[in-house]
Amino acid sequence: MEERLRLAPGGLIALDHEGYIVDVNDTFLNELGYEKDSLVGNHLEYLCGTSGKIMFHSYFYPTINLYGHVKEFLVKFSHSDGHDVPFLLNGRRYQSEDLFRIDIVTLPMTRRLEYEQELRQAKDTLQQLLDEQEAVLTELQKINDEIQTKQLRLTEINNNLILASNLDTLTGISNRKHMQETLVRLVYNFWKTGEIFSLLILDIDYFKRVNDTYGHPVGDQVLVKLAAILKKQAQHEYTAARYGGEEFIILLPGASEDLAVQFAEQLRVAVQETNWDEVSGLTISIGLSTSGEGDDQLSILKEADDALYASKHNGRNQVTHFNTLAERT
Amino acid sequence: MSKEIRERNHINVFGKGSKTIVMAHGFGCEQGMWQYMAPAFEEEYQLVLFDYVGSGRSDLSAYDPDKYSQLHGYAEDVIDVIEALDLKDVIFVGHSVSSMIGMLASLKRPELFDALVMIGPSPCYLNKEDGYKGGFEESDIRDLLDMMEMNFTGWASYMAPMAMEQPKETKEVQDLEQTFVSNAPRIARQFAEVTFLSDYRETLHEAKVKTLILQCAHDSIVPVEVGEYLHQAMENSELHVLDAKGHYPHISQPEQTAAIIKDYLARS
Numbered sequence: 001m002e003e004r005l006r007l008a009p010g011g012l013i014a015l016d017h018e019g020y021i022v023d024v025n026d027t028f029l030n031e032l033g034y035e036k037d038s039l040v041g042n043h044l045e046y047l048c049g050t051s052g053k054i055m056f057h058s059y060f061y062p063t064i065n066l067y068g069h070v071k072e073f074l075v076k077f078s079h080s081d082g083h084d085v086p087f088l089l090n091g092r093r094y095q096s097e098d099l100f101r102i103d104i105v106t107l108p109m110t111r112r113l114e115y116e117q118e119l120r121q122a123k124d125t126l127q128q129l130l131d132e133q134e135a136v137l138t139e140l141q142k143i144n145d146e147i148q149t150k151q152l153r154l155t156e157i158n159n160n161l162i163l164a165s166n167l168d169t170l171t172g173i174s175n176r177k178h179m180q181e182t183l184v185r186l187v188y189n190f191w192k193t194g195e196i197f198s199l200l201i202l203d204i205d206y207f208k209r210v211n212d213t214y215g216h217p218v219g220d221q222v223l224v225k226l227a228a229i230l231k232k233q234a235q236h237e238y239t240a241a242r243y244g245g246e247e248f249i250i251l252l253p254g255a256s257e258d259l260a261v262q263f264a265e266q267l268r269v270a271v272q273e274t275n276w277d278e279v280s281g282l283t284i285s286i287g288l289s290t291s292g293e294g295d296d297q298l299s300i301l302k303e304a305d306d307a308l309y310a311s312k313h314n315g316r317n318q319v320t321h322f323n324t325l326a327e328r329t
Numbered sequence: 330m331s332k333e334i335r336e337r338n339h340i341n342v343f344g345k346g347s348k349t350i351v352m353a354h355g356f357g358c359e360q361g362m363w364q365y366m367a368p369a370f371e372e373e374y375q376l377v378l379f380d381y382v383g384s385g386r387s388d389l390s391a392y393d394p395d396k397y398s399q400l401h402g403y404a405e406d407v408i409d410v411i412e413a414l415d416l417k418d419v420i421f422v423g424h425s426v427s428s429m430i431g432m433l434a435s436l437k438r439p440e441l442f443d444a445l446v447m448i449g450p451s452p453c454y455l456n457k458e459d460g461y462k463g464g465f466e467e468s469d470i471r472d473l474l475d476m477m478e479m480n481f482t483g484w485a486s487y488m489a490p491m492a493m494e495q496p497k498e499t500k501e502v503q504d505l506e507q508t509f510v511s512n513a514p515r516i517a518r519q520f521a522e523v524t525f526l527s528d529y530r531e532t533l534h535e536a537k538v539k540t541l542i543l544q545c546a547h548d549s550i551v552p553v554e555v556g557e558y559l560h561q562a563m564e565n566s567e568l569h570v571l572d573a574k575g576h577y578p579h580i581s582q583p584e585q586t587a588a589i590i591k592d593y594l595a596r597s
Contacts, residue, residue, distance in 0.1 A: 018574045018581050043574060045549050050465060051472035054525075055480065057549050057576045058357035065580050066361045074480050116479065 001025055011087070011106035019044050019061060022101065031108050033080035047077040049084065060091065064102055068093045074109070086113045168242040170220060171227035179241035179249050183297050186253055190291045198260035198290040200250040201304040202267075205283045205316040207246040214279055222279060229274060233267050249304075257290045257323055264288055264319040272317065283317035290323065334413035338379040338406060339386040342414065344371040348443075349416050351377040353407060355425030355449075356524045357517070359385025362424065366579040369587035377419075379410050383516040392516055400426070400527055404433035411441045418443040420594060425449050425550070425576065426524040428542075433529070435538045444597060445540040446590050449576050450559060451551045453528040461530070464552045470525045477521060478514070533562035540566040541593045543586065547574040567593065 001023060005012060011028030015021060020043050029036055032047070039046070045053045052075045063070045070091040076084040087106045094101040166178035174182070186197045204210070204226065211219040223246065230240040230248055239251045250267075252260055264286045276282040287308025289300050303322035311320040334340070341360065350370055352363045360378040367376055380387040381403050396402040407430060411419055420443055423431040428450030435442040454463045455470070540563055544556030553570065560568035569589055571578050578586045 020574070043549075049472065050469040051476050053549055054469075054473050055476050058355075059480070061575065061577060062358055062362055062580065065577075066364070074476065076476075113479075120478075 011104075011108075013044070013104040013106065015044055015102040015104065017100045017102075019056070019102070021046075028106055031106075032077055032085060038080075049076060049078065052076050060089070064091050064093050074113075086110060088112075168227075171224050171242050173227045173231050174239055174241035176241065176243055179239065179243065179251065180297070182239050182241075182251055183301075186251060187291070187295070187297045187300070190295070195254060196256060196291045198252040198255040198257065198288060199300050199304045200252060200260065200264055200267075200286060200288050201243065201301075201308050202248050202250075202284045202286045203308060203312065204246040205285055205312075210279050210282075218278060222276075222282065225274075226271065226282075226284075229270060230267070233263070233270060238263075255290070257288075257321055260288050260290055261319060261321055268317065268319055285311035285316045286319045287311055288319065288321040290321070331413040331415075334409045337382060337388045337391045338410055338413075339388075340410055340413065341378045342375065344374050344376040346372075346374040348373075348418075348420065349375045349377060349414075350420045350422055351379075351407070351411065351416075353421065353423045353427035353431060354380065354384065355423075355427050356520055358424070361385070362577070362580060365583035366587050369584065369591070374420075377410065377414060377416075379406075381406050383520060389516065394519060397516075397519065398523060400430050400433055400523060400529065403427075403430045404437060407431060407434040408438055408441065411438075417441050420444045420446065422446040422590065423448065423450070424579065425451075426527070429527065429529050432536050432538075432540075433532070436532065436535055439538060442538045444594065445536075445538050446543065446593070447540060447559070448543045448579060448586070449545060449548055449551055450542060451555050452530045452533055452559060452562075454525045454551075455528070457528075461558070462552055462554060464550065464555070465525065467526075470522075473525065474518060474521060477518060530562070533559065534564070536563045537565060539597055541590065541597075542566055542568045543578065543589065544568065544570050545573040545575060545578055546570050548576055549574070550576045567597075569593070 001012075006026045008025060008027055011031060012023075012025040013021060013028060014023040020041065021039050024036060024039050029039070045056055048056055055073075055075060060070050060073055060075075070089065073089040073091065074086060075089060076086050079085050086109050088109045089104050089106055091102055091104045094103050166174055168175040183199070189195055190197060204222070207219070207222075210222055223242070227240070227242060227248070230250060234240040234250050237253065238255075241249050241251070243249045252263060255263065268284060268286055271282065271284050274282070285308060287304045287306065287310065289303035289307060291300060295303075307320040307322040307325060310325055311318045314320070339360070344367075352360070352367070354360055354362050359380050363378055367378070370376055383389060383392045383397060393402070396405070407421070411417070411434075417440055419441060421431040421435070423429075423445070425448065428445070428447030429452060431442075431445050431447070435445060451463060453461060454465050456462050456464070456466055542556050542559050542563075544551070544553060546553060556568055556570060560566050571582070571585065571589070573582050573585075575581055
């Protein structure tokens with residue numbers, strides 16, 4: 001090897017086909033503290049630790065044979081005094097008719113590696129922090145999920161409570177409070193949009209007699225049974241409610257006087273034709289009113305009540321609409 | 330299915346002959362490693378080369394860390410390849426860790442294999458407390474993983490914030506750079522762990538397919554005693570120690586290696 005190559009600012013190694021060292025320059029020898037004679041003829045792995053040996057055989061050697069070159073291969077070589085020195089290797093396969101060599105250029109990279117170690121350490125620290133953050137986030141997410149589940153449950157309970165507070169405990173249909181709230185909405189809507197509605201109030205004929213004759217438990221049964229009929233007739237569009245005692249109200253949104261009378265008549269007949277053997281028959285009297293100019297929730301209730309009074313007065317088991325009262329008197 | 334596997338394992342079939350040789354690369358490699366030895370068989374055999382999922386030009390998106398956390402996962406690849414080509418009674422040539430992979434595949438599906446050729450095999454790379462000398466201490470393996478980490482792009486530069494997303498290696502990434510394993514550092518690391526921490530000594534006595542064990546006298550990775558150990562443990566095996574250095578006789582001495590294999594196949 002000529003002098004300039006021997007003193008080149010980088011190590012030079014030439015290997016034969018199997019990886020034995022054929023030639024090496026002074027720069028490389030000085031960096032590792034060896035004499036030329038002690039390296040030439042040895043396999044390169046003589047300089048590698050165990051892991052370096054595997055890296056050489058599982059990466060460097062096959063790569064250079066398949067692709068003809070290896071770039072920036074990091075490996076640690078043992079100094080003659082025993083400590084490891086990291087080197088960066090570039091290798092190239094040289095092939096002529098009668099010669100096969102693997103030429104390697106080496107640069108020591110102790111300081112570079114220290115930088116890299118610092119980077120890797122920083123990376124590991126970051127990764128650890130991220131993992132911790134991730135764990136906290138997962139925990140938070142879990143807590144959040146639990147809160148959401150509980151909130152859903154609470155909402156459900158709340159909705160049930162609202163529903164329960166709207167219902168009459170005996171009959172299970174709407175109670176007076178709910179009826180009044182609905183009535184206020186209907187009145188307000190009538191004022192705002194002019195959409196009419198009707199109010200039906202009914203009373204069981206001679207209910208006092210039922211209680212007196214058959215006892216309160218049977219009276220209650222009658223109320224429950226009647227409520228079921230009202231609910232069935234009202235279907236979903238109308239609201240049937242127990243107003244108090246044996247008085248019931250049905251709110252009929254969108255129903256005109258004629259429609260309300262028709263509905264009430266059907267209801268009266270339905271009640272009359274129901275089997276009431278337990279109390280030897282039952283009828284109801286009905287009073288109706290329909291929203292008109294100047295009406296509010298009080299006036300409309302009063303009108304229906306007046307009509308009911310007329311039904312009772314005129315012999316019970318009949319339907320009266322408030323609007324027909326004036327005509328009669 | 331068969332087309333999927335052909336693409337997944339980048340299968341190459343060539344050569345003429347009624348008998349088929351399947352050649353399987355080892356850790357850190359790909360099928361290109363067979364280029365020096367394959368020509369010696371082309372005239373007489375059909376040759377099948379492939380890459381394990383995670384290596385070479387295989388479909389990296391098919392990599393499943395659970396499946397490939399044991400050599401059995403790779404043995405599935407071998408069976409898939411043989412089945413995809415509708416073959417049986419193949420001669421399986423495995424290099425290094427592939428030797429054990431081939432043996433595991435033959436235990437599962439003996440009818441697919443006529444013979445195994447193991448080049449530089451080892452059932453266990455670690456030195457064990459029972460006195461077995463695999464050649465490595467666990468600290469060596471940790472060192473190795475460290476060295477790999479520093480050598481392959483993607484480790485040092487694989488900064489933590491990006492690690493959060495854990496992107497799946499895509500076909501495009503894979504096509505960018507076609508070098509040994511370096512484009513899939515996590516896969517390479519797992520393959521290294523699975524390979525160097527494996528211990529299949531207990532299964533050796535189950536092997537029934539006839540087997541040629543090819544061991545370099547001066548193997549750099551597997552101590553020569555391991556070849557003898559395997560030969561003792563596998564009843565239907567023959568051991569041939571090559572006067573060669575290194576761990577790649579099929580690269581450093583392809584003609585000689587091919588001649589030994591051919592001789593074995595002719596005799597058995």
